[in-house]
Amino acid sequence: MTKRLMMIGYGAMGTEVHRLLPEGMELAWVVVPEAYAAATCTPWAGRAEVLTSIDACEEAPDLVVECAGQPGLAEHGEAVLRRGLTLAVVATGALADEALYERLATAAREGGGRMQLLSGAVAGMDGLAAAREGGLDEVTYEACKAPRSWKGSHAEQLIDLDAVTEKTVFFEGDAGEAARLFPANSNVAATIALAGVGMRDTRVKLIVDPDTRRNTHRIHAQGRFGEFTIELNGHPLESNPKTSTLAALSVVRACRQALEPVSF
Ligand SMILES: NC(=O)C1=CN([C@@H]2O[C@H](COP(=O)(O)OP(=O)(O)OC[C@H]3O[C@@H](n4cnc5c(N)ncnc54)[C@H](OP(=O)(O)O)[C@@H]3O)[C@@H](O)[C@H]2O)C=CC1
Ligand SMILES: O=C([O-])CC(=O)C(=O)O
Incomplete structure (x- = not known):
């Protein structure tokens, strides 16, 4: 059965991830800043539901990927983790803020969610x-x-x-x-x-x-x-x-990991 992805932020990286989305996963929700929500000429028009908050999503995505940058993780991360969802993160720099780190870790612990920190632009x-x-x-x-x-x-x-x-x-x-x-x-x-x-x-x-x-x-x-x-x-x-191409590819990899029974 096709798995359904929520993407927070749809800029350069989000566009590349959407283009390379593995077979078996579809982009079902896009979380964008308020100012973009009414835009009709978008790559997701008619294909994905456009949201400005996680609480507006009435179903449970199989995976949530953050491609929005540090403000996007700060704004939406807690709500995702409190709902028990898996959140793949590239804006890891936001976690330099110890208070935010604690807030997200507590939300994951209490809500049953999981934050997967992606390797992004690097290896090793x-x-x-x-x-x-x-x-x-x-x-x-x-x-x-x-x-x-x-x-x-x-x-x-x-x-x-x-x-x-x-x-x-x-x-x-x-x-x-x-x-x-x-x-x-x-x-x-x-x-x-x-x-x-x-x-x-x-x-x-x-x-x-x-x-x-x-x-x-x-x-x-x-x-x-x-x-x-x-x-x-x-x-x-x-x-x-x-933004390095490899950072976008690390998000694509996270999507594939969510699909495969055996994965790196
Ligand atoms: N870990 C790693 O190795 C790497 C991490 N990154 C991180 O990934 C981020 C995304 O990269 P890239 O796609 O190239 O950047 P872009 O600026 O092209 O795209 C980010 C998109 O997210 C939107 N956005 C901003 N805030 C929010 C929010 N609160 N909710 C929803 N959407 C939001 C932006 O809107 P607007 O334009 O209006 O701000 C923009 O459309 C970078 O900012 C960086 O933090 C990037 C490269 C490597
Ligand atoms: O993509 C890159 O090369 C690295 C980058 O932007 C980041 O670390 O935020």
């Missing part, structure tokens, strides 16, 4: 989380993107993106700060922190490179297990250069 979160069980000494993360990928972000307060002529570090701090200051660009920092040594102890560098067309993520971890370095050079989505 399974290994990092396993390594943590033996003790981690250090985890560092560097993100390097083209100037256009940092446009419209807090980077504009720190560096003149149009004048950059060589690869330049413009932010150094911890994962919590990075996730809060760069909500559309540094969720990965929070993902790594949540899988590894936490927000305060994960060291982050953000870099702009005028000569790259890729979103590069470099993770180094060391501990009792040994050490690893992962460098992932991702292609940004055409429709949003801040």
Whole structure:
């Protein structure tokens, strides 16, 4: 039987996820900001019910995916989890807010829901989380993107993106700060922190490179297990250069996992 998906937020990532939705799953509900609710010329017109709140949904989706960014998770996450649903999350940076983290964890515990934190634009979160069980000494993360990928972000307060002529570090701090200051660009920092040594102890560098067309993520971890370095050079989505294609694919994977009896 076809499973029914609810998508919170339908921007660049949501569009890509919808395009690649595995057979056996249909988009049945789209949760959008109030201002979009009345729009008629949409990719979901006539196919999915448009909602502005979770409570307006009278049935139980088989899976809810958040593709809305940090404000979308903060606004809708609790209601999803209180209803006992599974919520796959990409805006992991919102969880740098400890109060929100607690609110969502409590809603999941009390409501029977489950929050599935997706690997998003990076790889290796399974290994990092396993390594943590033996003790981690250090985890560092560097993100390097083209100037256009940092446009419209807090980077504009720190560096003149149009004048950059060589690869330049413009932010150094911890994962919590990075996730809060760069909500559309540094969720990965929070993902790594949540899988590894936490927000305060994960060291982050953000870099702009005028000569790259890729979103590069470099993770180094060391501990009792040994050490690893992962460098992932991702292609940004055409429709949003801040967002890596792999992040959308991690949502598609979550949809497939909800369908298959055996899955990675
Ligand atoms: N974990 C990871 O590796 C990654 C995580 N991300 C996260 O995913 C998010 C989405 O990426 P992308 O699709 O490219 O971004 P877009 O800005 O293209 O799309 C986000 C959409 O969600 C909408 N939205 C915002 N707030 C709400 C809300 N409260 N309820 C419902 N919809 C809402 C936005 O509307 P409006 O335009 O009006 O704001 C927009 O249409 C990013 O903001 C980032 O937080 C992105 C890349 C990697
Ligand atoms: O997609 C990416 O490359 C990373 C990103 O935006 C994020 O971490 O929020």
